[in-house]
Amino acid sequence: MDRLRQTPTDAGAPRRDLRAYFSLAYLFLGLIPLLYPGSTWLNWVGSLVAAGVFASVYLRAFPARGRALVGYILLMALLGLLTLPFNAWLTGTFIISAAGRAAELEPISLARRMIACLLMVCTGAALFTAPNWWGRIITLLLWVFFCILAWLTGLYMVERQRYARRLEQAREENQRLAVIAERERIARDLHDVLGHTLSLIVLKAELARKLSEKAPDRAAREMAEVERIAREALAQVREVVRGYRGGLADELKQAKAALESAGIQVHMPEALPALPPTYEGGLALVLREAVTNVIRHSGASRVAIRLEALPEGVRLSVEDNGRGLRAGAEGSGILGMRQRVDALGGTLLFGDGPGTCLRVVLPPTERREKVGA
Template structure:
């Protein structure tokens, strides 16, 4: 039974990943069924001439309506056309039957082609005019069918344009991540091959030589094994250094990741890492984590449309400023802010927040020059992971 209400992958809800807006609209629009009964009953005329056909039409309408959202998207226009024909036929015996052609015009706006939507609304309007012309009825209702399809469907057209653009952006982001992951795997493979290939071959050769010399020339075999130990320890040191470099967070990578995250949620990010900017790892890694925390909070809580990141380095030290035009009101002593302050304080720097309500947030960080910052004790390991910013404010 439940599979009847499960969207197909190629359906309207399936392709848009069942967005809340469409699901709510689908549920609220079902109240059109109430109008099919309320209209005739409000006039005080109850008889089976309209009640019987209406009762028969409702299950057909519900099936076609469900198929619009759950069926293949390529068949959406046919299902909407079926609703229009059904409603026009019902209109002949039920004065409220014009509601269904109206709904058909609005549902057509979910079509992938806005031209098909406009053509469909025009065809439904002509069908309504033909009913009024041949069988009688109010001309204003026929005109209202077309206007409802236009004005009611226009918001759906705008929403679908935005939703499809977001879906394409998510797909492109996924492809970028996939290619980046593939390139990183290839790089790591090359590095490990270059790093360990020669060393392990040398260890194997010297171990084989020591095995052959163990009985005849024990002293020489011992020297060979000492050489194997030295080479192995050297290789271990190089591997550790390489892994540390792979795990390292850097500002340029965080800025790219931030741009992908914010643009996916409709927030334009401005800013870039200055050309030739090079910072010691013990400074760059904490600053990258602070940037990550701030950007994550903008994405989750700020409700902004624009954000910016500014980086500069000079004789007085390093300055980083992250801002947004969101709702502001960032708490000054929340867990997330405390985590950022600890990272900056460990570098001997300062962090200030300007976050007036409804006027955005600006987070300013100043870190002393690397020579002075290096004298400060490193941040304890407990603060290495990104802390969650409070939901009460925007993040910058």
């Protein structure tokens, strides 16, 4: 960004790139008449002094913006008029250079008014450049042509700089949004992973506490199970941070173990349809959150989990016979599920009736690929 929009440094000296110095090469065109026979010392001294003053003004105008740039452009045009009595070539060079700088004025309407003003200056100055009208007309046409060419070239360069700035801003915005999306993903995944696993640990720990006096051996087994689950949770957290996700088959096994530990009967498919990895990862985490909600909030005694690959899409349903979902009771877990399903182009619905029935419908893989393309 700093390379595209030059601004004064803290020390007050303007920062310039090499284009400013390369542009001064045009001054040598204005010094060509000094090589002609008949050039006097006045032509030499006046031309060299004018070129030096112009170079200083031009370099100061290069990083300027706003009113300062307007003042520098008018000063360059004035220097061109002052050189008219002893070097008309410098007059044209100065005014043409001013036209190139006028392209950087904003808004564009100001740039148009400035180039119109410079063209009028060219017209007036051209009347004093040659002893005959043909020479004056040719000089005027050349000055007008090169003024317009310099202005249009400047507009093109300015637009390229603006486009580069917009690309840079878009890149920075994309990076910012990517960071936000990654944070939201990690937050959702941690909620799903830890919410499910900690609920299971709590259930196992409560059961072990109740069995500690009556059946110490079974309590010890339950605590060993708590240790195993905690280690798995640690590994899952690491996978979440790295962005990896487990398969749907593993998630179904864990869901069955968690539900049975909570005393809930489970009915689930024995075989799974073939699904793309993106669907498996998303559905696995949706299933984990749904099972966690059943264990925590439903009070259900039976749960049916179905997964089907139909012509109209992939459908996952989790239905229990518990208390049902109260209106407006959607929390961060359900919000995370909706975000996951939306990212896959699907829909998430809650059915009416006794208990809670969660349905997720994802589009067929072929249709989603066409939409993504």
